[in-house]
Amino acid sequence: xxxxxxxxxxxxxxxxxxxxxxxxxxxxxxxxxxxxxxxxxxxxxxxxxxxxxxxxxxxxxxxxxxxxxxxxxxxxxxxxxxxxxxxxxxxxxxxxxxxxxxxxxxxxxxxxxxxxxxxxxxxxxxxxxxxxxxxxxxxxxxxxxxxxxxxxxxxxxxxxxxxxxxxxxxxxxxxxxxxxxxxxxxxxxxxxxxxxxxxxxxxxxxxxxxxxxxxxxxxxxxxxxxxxxxxxxxxxxxxxxxxxxxxxxxxxxxxxxxxxxxxxxxxxxxxxxxxxxxxxxxxxxxxxxxxxxxxxxxxxxxxxxxxxxxxxxxxxxxxxxxxxxxxxxx
Amino acid sequence: xxxxxxxxxxxxxxxxxxxxxxxxxxxxxxxxxxxxxxxxxxxxxxxxxxxxxxxxxxxxxxxxxxxxxxxxxxxxxxxxxxxxxxxxxxxxxxxxxxxxxxxxxxxxxxxxxxxxxxxxxxxxxxxxxxxxxxxxxxxxxxxxxxxxxxxxxxxxxxxxxxxxxxxxxxxxxxxxxxxxxxxxxxxxxxxxxxxxxxxxxxxxxxxxxxxxxxxxxxxxxxxxxxxxxxxxxxxxxxxxxxxxxxxxxxxxxxxxxxxxxxxxxxx
Amino acid sequence: xxxxxxxxxxxxxxxxxxxxxxxxxxxxxxxxxxxxxxxxxxxxxxxxxxxxxxxxxxxxxxxxxxxxxxxxxxxxxxxxxxxxxxxxxxxxxxxxxxxxxxxxxxxxxxxxxxxxxxxxxxxxxxxxxxxxxxxxxxxxxxxxxxxxxxxxxxxxxxxxxxxxxxxxxxxxxxxxxxxxxxxxxxxxxxxxxxxxxxxxxxxxxxxxxxxxxxxxxxxxxxxxxxxxxxxxxxxxxxxxxxxxxxxxxxxxxxxxxx
Numbered sequence: 001x002x003x004x005x006x007x008x009x010x011x012x013x014x015x016x017x018x019x020x021x022x023x024x025x026x027x028x029x030x031x032x033x034x035x036x037x038x039x040x041x042x043x044x045x046x047x048x049x050x051x052x053x054x055x056x057x058x059x060x061x062x063x064x065x066x067x068x069x070x071x072x073x074x075x076x077x078x079x080x081x082x083x084x085x086x087x088x089x090x091x092x093x094x095x096x097x098x099x100x101x102x103x104x105x106x107x108x109x110x111x112x113x114x115x116x117x118x119x120x121x122x123x124x125x126x127x128x129x130x131x132x133x134x135x136x137x138x139x140x141x142x143x144x145x146x147x148x149x150x151x152x153x154x155x156x157x158x159x160x161x162x163x164x165x166x167x168x169x170x171x172x173x174x175x176x177x178x179x180x181x182x183x184x185x186x187x188x189x190x191x192x193x194x195x196x197x198x199x200x201x202x203x204x205x206x207x208x209x210x211x212x213x214x215x216x217x218x219x220x221x222x223x224x225x226x227x228x229x230x231x232x233x234x235x236x237x238x239x240x241x242x243x244x245x246x247x248x249x250x251x252x253x254x255x256x257x258x259x260x261x262x263x264x265x266x267x268x269x270x271x272x273x274x275x276x277x278x279x280x281x282x283x284x285x286x287x288x289x290x291x292x293x294x295x296x297x298x299x300x301x302x303x304x305x306x307x308x309x310x311x312x313x314x315x316x317x318x319x320x321x322x323x324x325x326x327x328x329x330x
Numbered sequence: 331x332x333x334x335x336x337x338x339x340x341x342x343x344x345x346x347x348x349x350x351x352x353x354x355x356x357x358x359x360x361x362x363x364x365x366x367x368x369x370x371x372x373x374x375x376x377x378x379x380x381x382x383x384x385x386x387x388x389x390x391x392x393x394x395x396x397x398x399x400x401x402x403x404x405x406x407x408x409x410x411x412x413x414x415x416x417x418x419x420x421x422x423x424x425x426x427x428x429x430x431x432x433x434x435x436x437x438x439x440x441x442x443x444x445x446x447x448x449x450x451x452x453x454x455x456x457x458x459x460x461x462x463x464x465x466x467x468x469x470x471x472x473x474x475x476x477x478x479x480x481x482x483x484x485x486x487x488x489x490x491x492x493x494x495x496x497x498x499x500x501x502x503x504x505x506x507x508x509x510x511x512x513x514x515x516x517x518x519x520x521x522x523x524x525x526x527x528x529x530x531x532x533x534x535x536x537x538x539x540x541x542x543x544x545x546x547x548x549x550x551x552x553x554x555x556x557x558x559x560x561x562x563x564x565x566x567x568x569x570x571x572x573x574x575x576x577x578x579x580x581x582x583x584x585x586x587x588x589x590x591x592x593x594x595x596x597x
Numbered sequence: 598x599x600x601x602x603x604x605x606x607x608x609x610x611x612x613x614x615x616x617x618x619x620x621x622x623x624x625x626x627x628x629x630x631x632x633x634x635x636x637x638x639x640x641x642x643x644x645x646x647x648x649x650x651x652x653x654x655x656x657x658x659x660x661x662x663x664x665x666x667x668x669x670x671x672x673x674x675x676x677x678x679x680x681x682x683x684x685x686x687x688x689x690x691x692x693x694x695x696x697x698x699x700x701x702x703x704x705x706x707x708x709x710x711x712x713x714x715x716x717x718x719x720x721x722x723x724x725x726x727x728x729x730x731x732x733x734x735x736x737x738x739x740x741x742x743x744x745x746x747x748x749x750x751x752x753x754x755x756x757x758x759x760x761x762x763x764x765x766x767x768x769x770x771x772x773x774x775x776x777x778x779x780x781x782x783x784x785x786x787x788x789x790x791x792x793x794x795x796x797x798x799x800x801x802x803x804x805x806x807x808x809x810x811x812x813x814x815x816x817x818x819x820x821x822x823x824x825x826x827x828x829x830x831x832x833x834x835x836x837x838x839x840x841x842x843x844x845x846x847x848x849x850x851x852x853x854x855x
Contacts, residue, residue: 014605021774028676035809035810036810061801063800065798076715171635171815175635190814197632263652263655264649266814322819
């Protein structure tokens with residue numbers, strides 16, 4: 001309730017920010033959902049290859065701190081479009097009038113996974129009984145985790161979970177302080193590199209193999225932009241899709257583009273990271289429905305997990321209200 | 331200079347007319363610091379005020395300086411009620427109160443700088459003259475913390491004399507100095523006073539100091555501060571170390587001591 | 598002879614101690630084979646520092662410096678006049694002091710995300726966060742300094758019939774200089790902390806961002822290198838403020854025996 005009131009105030013304040021910062025015709029302020037890394041490479045590839053420029057769009061890339069941060073910033077006018085987990089948007093929209101809508105799906109499989117060490121005798125979710133995992137304190141995965149366990153016939157307290165800083169998870173895993181970690185699968189290359197130093201190999205248990213289905217990372221746009229300049233949104237989505245396909249076809253190029261714009265990046269790791277995330281993009285679902293589509297059934301399933309995790313009534317949000325299919329290219 | 335009055339005729343330089351001062355302390359109780367103090371100073375007279383601590387001596391000085399308004403009665407300078415700080419008054423405080431960031435000569439001219447924003451060449455020259463008079467010519471370019479306590483207080487005196495005030499108010503100016511320096515400063519003050527006669531109101535708690543300096547001594551009682559006795563010193567001037575050994579000096583000292591320590595009930 | 602040796606030892610002591618500490622650190626890490634993602638050796642930190650291109654270091658350092666100095670300047674420009682107002686008006690200090698204490702008691706880290714959302718992209722939210730962290734010590738210390746002016750000094754000013762503003766300018770502010778500078782020295786290091794806190798919440802570059810970025814790839818030696826740059830920056834600014842005081846207000850320094 002308090003959160004809702006605060007959000008409303010913030011959005012009201014946001015109005016002043018956006019009227020003050022009236023923008024040039026075709027500029028998009030893009031918000032990534034996390035710090036620059038390989039899985040965020042698509043937008044950089046589009047810029048670096050001049051795809052956006054050719055379409056007459058200038059892109060400014062900013063770094064958000066998590067999906068809910070992206071939703072808040074888009075809603076208050078601090079950005080125009082961005083990427084984030086669809087669950088975070090649904091959760092926000094179920095709680096308040098949030099003027100942000102998803103315009104395209106990117107991950108058709110959920111990215112959440114458990115990383116364990118190869119050869120530790122953990123080959124299935126059931127093997128995690130009485131083990132200890134580390135997770136990032138503010139990870140959205142944390143609320144879904146007990147439900148995944150329940151869906152697989154385990155009690156929520158069957159696995160001990162330590163909440164730590166994201167930067168501490170790798171070292172804790174490598175030193176054996178924890179048996180595994182909860183991560184997005186896109187973090188695999190960085191973990192793999194670290195585990196190698198400690199003489200370990202990372203094994204992945206993706207939650208999507210244990211019934212956690214739904215749309216993951218999606219593209220959001222602020223309702224203001226959709227209202228004021230739908231043609232720009234359509235153009236942008238089309239170009240982004242083009243960049244997405246280019247990146248899936250050539251992860252190394254995506255990694256190099258990211259490196260060109262963020263010099264502190266390691267291009268090889270970035271390419272690997274994107275290659276891993278491509279598994280979430282280029283799925284059977286995407287092949288069947290078309291890249292970027294929102295299918296009603298999977299949308300419903302995405303919401304069902306959110307509603308359960310957040311203890312919300314199933315009718316708190318019509319999942320169709322979180323998305324629009326008006327901008328998805330044919 | 332319009333506020334400056336020319337001392338005229340028989341009018342007393344300073345006059346306290348049934349001055350009373352009541353303070354309300356923080357706990358709400360009222361303390362009578364001064365009660366019905368009436369007294370006059372003739373022009374160029376040197377008067378010392380002596381009494382135990384808390385007898386309101388300093389308040390008396392602040393009233394005539396225009397820093398405190400009395401609750402009863404009134405104070406006058408040359409027949410005019412004191413309504414605020416006046417130009418013909420110079421003050422020397424208990425502490426030298428010098429500005430540590432200014433050189434000695436700039437400290438002396440500070441009142442002019444502070445009041446008018448600039449210092450004229452005449453005032454600068456006068457400052458050098460005054461420093462010469464108080465024996466600090468060679469220290470004009472020093473900072474206060476390079477000076478001894480006695481030297482600092484001399485700077486304070488030079489500063490109070492800068493605008494050549496007709497009235498000099500001195501609030502226990504030598505009390506922070508050691509005994510030797512104190513005597514030295516007393517003679518120094520007498521010499522200056524002889525050179526440039528002024529009406530001086532000198533607050534002290536030292537009986538020998540009061541006797542050595544003053545024409546008359548106002549002995550006050552503690553809480554409430556009242557005038558207990560006014561003593562004509564009558565020791566010959568110029569005074570010197572010899573004065574200290576005159577029998578009258580000792581008689582008066584004993585008399586004053588008896589007055590200061592006399593219990594109120596027997597008054 | 599012995600004396601000069603001792604005095605050389607005395608002067609070199611901090612440096613020798615620091616070098617010794619680094620040596621013990623290096624040796625301990627190597628002997629105990631502490632993995633670099635837990636505690637990197639000093640040599641690994643230096644090595645990783647050189648792997649990052651200079652342009653990258655300059656870019657991040659400048660971003661942090663820019664935000665710190667803007668927030669700091671704002672805190673000085675608002676803090677000192679506010680302190681003068683508070684020290685001279687009972688009414689104002691009664692009215693405003695509680696709010697200042699509330700601002701100071703608020704963990705800025707907690708409200709930083711809200712500030713970012715309200716102020717949008719760009720330097721503005723980071724400057725405001727830095728300002729909020731640096732501002733309070735400046736106000737409190739300046740007020741303390743202004744009120745520490747000897748009362749007799751203020752009486753002298755009143756007896757001269759000089760105005761209140763002149764008393765502030767000629768007497769109160771100079772007397773407060775040692776207090777103001779001790780606050781300025783502390784605040785300049787707080788300004789760096791403020792900028793880093795802000796960069797953890799929202800930034801595209803800066804040393805704080807670079808630390809978060811490096812740890813997200815578990816590049817711990819690189820994060821340590823950024824930390825070293827950050828500490829050096831902080832120390833340099835601290836010394837710069839101290840030097841400014843020494844050059845402009847030498848009389849305000851504590852006395853050492855001649």
